[in-house]
Amino acid sequence: MTLSELSVNKIAIVEGFASKTPxxxxxxxxxxxxxxxxxxxxxxxxxxxxxxxxxxxxxxxRELVAEEIIISQL
Amino acid sequence: xxxxxxxxxxxxxxxxxxNKISGASERVGNWPGITVxxxxxxxxxxxxxxxxxxxxxxxxLNGYSEDEEVVINFIENNKIxxxxxxxxxxxxxxxxxxxxxxxxxxxxxxxxxxxxxxxRSLGISFDFDKMGKLLGCPVLxxxxxxGRGLEKINKKINAPTKLKxxxxxxxxxxxxxxxxxxxxxxxxxxxxxxxxxxxSIFLHPLFGLPxxxxxxxxxxxxxxxxGSPIQEYMGxxxxxxxxNYLQGLFGNSPPLLKSFLLDGLYAGFTTVxxxxxxxxxxxxxxxxxxxxxxxxxxxxxxxxxMEKMGLDGRGFVMMxxxxxxxxxxxxxxxxxxxKNLRFLTMLTIPFSLCSARxxxxxxxxxxxxSSFYGALTLFFLYLLSFFTIFLTAIAFxxxxxxxxxxxxxxxxxxxxxxxHIFKRGNQEVLNFLxxxxxxxxxxxxxxxxxxxxxxxxxxxxQNTYAGRIGAFFEPIFTPIGxxxxxxxxxxxxxxxxEILIGALAVIFGLEGLELGNHLKEIFSNGQAISFMIFTLIxxxxxxxxxxxxxxxxxxxxxxxxxxxxxxxxxxxxFIFYQSYEYFVK
Numbered sequence: 065m066t067l068s069e070l071s072v073n074k075i076a077i078v079e080g081f082a083s084k085t086p087x088x089x090x091x092x093x094x095x096x097x098x099x100x101x102x103x104x105x106x107x108x109x110x111x112x113x114x115x116x117x118x119x120x121x122x123x124x125x126r127e128l129v130a131e132e133i134i135i136s137q138l
Numbered sequence: 139x140x141x142x143x144x145x146x147x148x149x150x151x152x153x154x155x156x157n158k159i160s161g162a163s164e165r166v167g168n169w170p171g172i173t174v175x176x177x178x179x180x181x182x183x184x185x186x187x188x189x190x191x192x193x194x195x196x197x198x199l200n201g202y203s204e205d206e207e208v209v210i211n212f213i214e215n216n217k218i219x220x221x222x223x224x225x226x227x228x229x230x231x232x233x234x235x236x237x238x239x240x241x242x243x244x245x246x247x248x249x250x251x252x253x254x255x256x257x258r259s260l261g262i263s264f265d266f267d268k269m270g271k272l273l274g275c276p277v278l279x280x281x282x283x284x285g286r287g288l289e290k291i292n293k294k295i296n297a298p299t300k301l302k303x304x305x306x307x308x309x310x311x312x313x314x315x316x317x318x319x320x321x322x323x324x325x326x327x328x329x330x331x332x333x334x335x336x337x338s339i340f341l342h343p344l345f346g347l348p349x350x351x352x353x354x355x356x357x358x359x360x361x362x363x364x365g366s367p368i369q370e371y372m373g374x375x376x377x378x379x380x381x382n383y384l385q386g387l388f389g390n391s392p393p394l395l396k397s398f399l400l401d402g403l404y405a406g407f408t409t410v411x412x413x414x415x416x417x418x419x420x421x422x423x424x425x426x427x428x429x430x431x432x433x434x435x436x437x438x439x440x441x442x443x444m445e446k447m448g449l450d451g452r453g454f455v456m457m458x459x460x461x462x463x464x465x466x467x468x469x470x471x472x473x474x475x476x477k478n479l480r481f482l483t484m485l486t487i488p489f490s491l492c493s494a495r496x497x498x499x500x501x502x503x504x505x506x507x508s509s510f511y512g513a514l515t516l517f518f519l520y521l522l523s524f525f526t527i528f529l530t531a532i533a534f535x536x537x538x539x540x541x542x543x544x545x546x547x548x549x550x551x552x553x554x555x556x557x558h559i560f561k562r563g564n565q566e567v568l569n570f571l572x573x574x575x576x577x578x579x580x581x582x583x584x585x586x587x588x589x590x591x592x593x594x595x596x597x598x599x600q601n602t603y604a605g606r607i608g609a610f611f612e613p614i615f616t617p618i619g620x621x622x623x624x625x626x627x628x629x630x631x632x633x634x635x636e637i638l639i640g641a642l643a644v645i646f647g648l649e650g651l652e653l654g655n656h657l658k659e660i661f662s663n664g665q666a667i668s669f670m671i672f673t674l675i676x677x678x679x680x681x682x683x684x685x686x687x688x689x690x691x692x693x694x695x696x697x698x699x700x701x702x703x704x705x706x707x708x709x710x711x712f713i714f715y716q717s718y719e720y721f722v723k
Contacts, residue, residue, distance in 0.1 A: 086202045087543055093147065093197035094545065095232040097311070109343060112442035115548065120228045120260075120324075122333075122548040124438045126445065129543045 065137065067102065067116070068130035075103045076135035078118070083132060095121045096133060139180070140188040141216065145209065145240060146224035147233055148195035148475075149549050151252045155224055155282035156192045157561050171215025172208050173691070183291070190222070194475070199239050203542065204477055213243065220246040227257035227264070227279065230322055234314035238273070242306050247275050254279040254287065256550070261325035269321040272313075283555055333431075333550040340435045350439050353432070354458055361423050362462035365416035366493050372415065376408040394593060402586035406579035409634055410571065413465055413681060417570055420459070420466035421563040427455075428473060429554030434546050441544070447528065448535030450474070450544060453483040457527060460490030464682045468689055469566060481695055482538040484686050486530050488678035488699060491523040494636040499670055501639050505654030506666040515667060519674055526675055526706060533702075574684040581680030582633050589630065598645050604629050618711035619665035619719075620672060628672070634679045664718035668711045675707035 280287035437451030460467035503512035630641030
């Protein structure tokens, strides 16, 4: 499944990325990398951005980015 | 001289560190291989004069963003002796790979583990000596914000360290994970209750937005109720000096010289000067908002709406701030690191109905309309302002398409230090003065030439160049109810929109109430409102254009802003004036 399918406050493990793009390096640099725990703290209304926590880093990312992140739920 | 580059990810306190150790010697210079100016300082490190260069914050060395390209090109084209790598101590696991990648380039590196106070208060503990051994470089805990640990930089670097260069074959992710596992102890639960609590309010699904609007309203009031009067007092002060001292001083000079010095140069420089207080106050407040971490929360709240316009939530804040004054709002767009996003935001800001335009509208609505219709007209102008912003974003969003997927850090809430706030305000003013002054003065002098020459005719009369331009363009402006003399006023308004009223006073030789009555006699309500619509939208003032060019380093964008707004102004006035003539008359 992808991060966009994860519900709020559930913890998942990052497995990888749906496609191979240079943008993945940015995600890795922000802490979204294989085997790391990831959690959605909140979703904004109307399919707006997600508020995500990975390690000590908190991020906002749009739905389009979340669809690129493959996870497995615990 | 030795060259040391300062590299780090965004949100690691890199600029705080740079500001802390930079004295008066800071300068912005050009470097081989890159087009943006970089700040650098000369400082004594290890008993040797060293040039420390502040590079933009980057996430990796793969050149994905413009900032990353700048850093890569800088490293390739300049011989760097060493790198100071600043990292956020709370996020070591994800920041070390970048440090290791820099080591792989063969550049000696010294790691500064910043925000050590924050990390320790979160309950994270470190073994920096071991970390240094594993990485083969010194790792020094510091707190740039409070100036702690900075003295160690000199001492430690003095001690002969054998710097290890990691071979290219090393996997930065694996090595950094190993270093992290062996030297950093994270608490089971991170103790950041403050940020969680504040987020539960600021990002609340229902209350988040109202709270945001209230905060923006307060900031706006703070900036402009403080700044606008100062701006006005300064304007009054400068005209007082002009009337009481300078007029007399140049009393015996030839009229041409006198007019050039007073109405050209003096007017130009004082226009620049009146922006100084508002820029200082603006960046005082914006530095607090930015440094506090609230900015990215605002982005979160407004993102869905702004996404449709090809912008993001931070652009929304800048647009709202533009309702006070466009100039600092455009300067504020530099927080957006993507060029297209920044350019698109810069194109929209000039349509924010700034306080200078409000002065013109208040004068004209008072002169022409009853209080009810006056208020209605003002309300309509604000709506129109929002609408033109929206239209501009839609029209240009494909041209300035932001291809970077949206992902932003939401840093913990912090309060920036007072010295950082002052320094930032100071820097922005110097930046504005050094870059924008010549364009603004040139613009003001150009308008002076148009309205003064040929000098045998009265200033701004029909036979001056401005008058002739007015006559030339009159056929285009007749369908929107604007005549030759109003065009001359609009040419003046290019300097600063509030000058429009002063220009009308010069053109008709009347002031205040008499001017208002005279205008009402010769122009219809429809013409007056059409003139207001045109004033709202047509070309940004010369200071705004100079700032757009200054911040974007692109004459093209500045020109685009002028042409698009003139076109839009004409269309809007045309639609209004023709329907007014058809329906009301």
